[in-house]
Amino acid sequence: MTNLLVRSSLRHLGRHPWLTALSLLGIALGVAVVVSIDLASGSALRAFERSTDAVAGRATHQLVGGTSGLPEAVYRDLRLRPDAPVSAPVVEGYVQAAVGDRRTLTVLGVDPFAETPFRDYAGGEAVGDVGALLTQPGTVLLSARAARALGVEAGGVLPVRVEGREASLRVAALLAPEDEDTARALEALVLTDLSTAQEVLGRVGRLTRVDLRLPGGEAQADRLRATLPTGTEVVRASARAGTVEQMTKAFRTNLTALSLLALVVGMFLIYNTMTFSVVQRRGLLGRLRAVGITRGELFALVLGEALVLGMVGTVAGLLLGILLGRGLVGLITQTINDLYFVVSVRGLALEPFTLAKGLALGLGATLLAALVPAWEAARSAPATTLRRSTLEDVSRTRAPRLALLGLLVLAGGIGLLGWPTQALVPAYAGLFAVLIGAALLVPWVTERLSLFAAVPLGLAFGLLGRMAARGVRTSLSRTAVALAALMVAVATTVGVGLMVSSFRGTVLSWLEASLLADVFISPPSLVARRGDSTLVPGLVERLRTTPGASGSSTLRVTRARVNGVPTDLLAVDFSRSPARPYRFKQGDEAAVWRELDASTDALIVSEPFAFHRGVGVGDTVQLATDRGPHDFRVVGVYFDYGSDVGTMLMPRATYEHWYEDRGVSGVALYAAPGQDVDALVASVRERAGGEQALLVRPNRSLRQASMEVFDRTFTITQVLRLLAIGVAFVGVLSALMSLQLERAREFAVLRATGLTPRQLWGLVSLQTGLLGLLAGLFSMPLGVGLAYILVYVINQRSFGWTLRLAVTPETLGQAMLLALVASALAGLYPAWKMARANPALALREE
Incomplete structure (x- = not known):
């Protein structure tokens, strides 16, 4: 019996390759967006952590001074102490290569005689004269990888820029560590002696820090603090990475939450696909129940199909996410460089945990979305399942209850958003509750509006207009899901668009009020x-x-x-x-x-x-x-x-x-x-x-440069918006295809009674146009609500900014246009296929 059910399931999926492919594409896109964002942002942070570990070495603590660093005398006095800890002076800073890919490089100036307890970069082959670092000024060591990227060789010259000045460094030798992690860490590192680093970075007589190894831990650190000169502190070496984590936490959380929206939209698609799968086989499922198949076996059949789709789609999503992440890592790195700190990312770091998380999200979302269709297939009595109208009767009966549930979910979401806390998790939970609550309202509101729409459409297009409006209502189980998916995607576009435009307007007003001088000069x-x-x-x-x-x-x-x-x-x-x-x-x-x-x-x-x-x-x-x-x-x-x-x-x-x-x-x-x-x-x-x-910029030029940074910061947001719309488009296309294909016999009867292919095309187009209009109308208030949440709750809790929400007619108009265009494009193939279908063949299948 199990083999029979498996063969039946595989045969059904094989008979509908386009719908199966669209379902897989929707799952894959949803997973890919989440995985790519996680991999790209994680790669940027891991690159920074790797370089931090490389320059910190095995230090447990560090001596640091004020804004200009430490005087060299602090290190000298420390070494002369009878209880002097193991220590090494460091001069650290950033330069930009003037050749090759013009990457940002970290200059690390060290004392070679004090380095051994902290850092060891000699674990591998070195090409060139390493000893020149001690005997010749202006010499540096580079990794072989960095040298290849920059186009320099051992003995060659590396021109760099720092603070508007140019300097030339001679590459004494190339390092090729055998350890892969060390090799990656050295890709953006220029190793040199203290005096060269001081001259290049303009810090003659000053140290950035003194690395320490304190086996006695904080107790030894406290004893050392008591004897240090004024203005010198002892801090843990690991504190820097923790600070970076805190700096970028809100930025990464917001990206992750935005990427999850694509997965939410994808869940509508999965639900739609599985529901269609059940509806198409209602006769077969009813007969199976009549001959003895249990409810549990039917439930397992539908969930098993969803699991197969979810597994294939998720694996494809992981691969697509890796490819997408390679493209997004540059955008995220640029944003981090603009806002927080200098980081040089040379590639995407594939973390098993991120891939496992993507796998769990894809499979979990698929199974969750398939639960309702599976339950519907299992709970219905055989006689009820065999009736075609059963599902639509249930959908219309259930719509008011779903609307009431939606109002309760909305109220819960608003309560979470109003919770007086700075935590982001309740805010995002409230945001998603608002989305889900609005989606639950869609079936009831669609039924009501489609009744009202029958009159104006009838006046404008006659019988076809009335049929199109009534078709939306009589196929509520299909149309409501398509509308919900499109509404969420368009509302997300509206909300994020209004948030970005409001943010931009606020920043522009702030710049106009702040940049009062006429000319600004800086290196x-x-x-x-x-x-x-x-x-x-x-x-x-x-x-x-x-x-x-x-x-x-x-x-x-x-x-x-x-x-x-x-x-x-x-x-x-x-x-x-x-x-x-x-x-x-x-x-x-x-x-x-x-x-x-x-x-x-x-x-x-x-x-x-x-x-x-x-x-x-x-x-x-x-x-x-x-x-x-x-x-x-x-x-x-x-x-x-x-x-x-x-x-x-x-x-x-x-x-x-x-x-x-x-x-x-x-x-x-x-x-x-x-x-x-x-x-x-x-x-x-x-x-x-x-x-x-020097950068010598008039007022208008500096404002323009500032806004360019702002726009560059939100480029990744715009990319995520487009991806979410892509997932929604796939969902709408799948829903409309399943809706129209399911009505193949109905359309065949209409053709047999005199409806021309052109009229059938017009009927399908009117119906998809009405769906787009309804989705646009639904998305406007939801989009404005999302913008309000993003501006006054999410941004406030993430960054502490006070922004002014500006609702522009242009954004709302674009949302309506987007919904109409998406539904029109998604309806082209079903309309073409139905208009070309042979009514005799469709009726023969009856």
């Missing part, structure tokens, strides 16, 4: 939103006194540890500036600036900083300064959309009081009345000379 930076490069000493004053400039301000961007966590710190000199372009969420503007000017322990923080750290006006934050840890009062919270992690700002005078760093990251100039801005830009470039490569 190039490897991280778009963190211009922490420094101008050459002496150049700043020349730039500030450029003829035609009536005022100026300077900015220093650096990182300071707040309660042990590295955070962006801005030091601004407003002494010659006519304006202070900051808007405050908390604190009176005049009072805030008075307190900042009068005190040396006051600062202001950005809205995301206040949100993530739970601080406000009147609270204090502890910063590690060159004079030791100090508590600073928060006197204001300002709007800022340049960093989702958060920033702090203090006057330059306060910064110089607590830190020894005198670097300047950028200069802003205000044009004198009547001064042409383009002429001022030319004067700045002439005054700067060729001493350092």
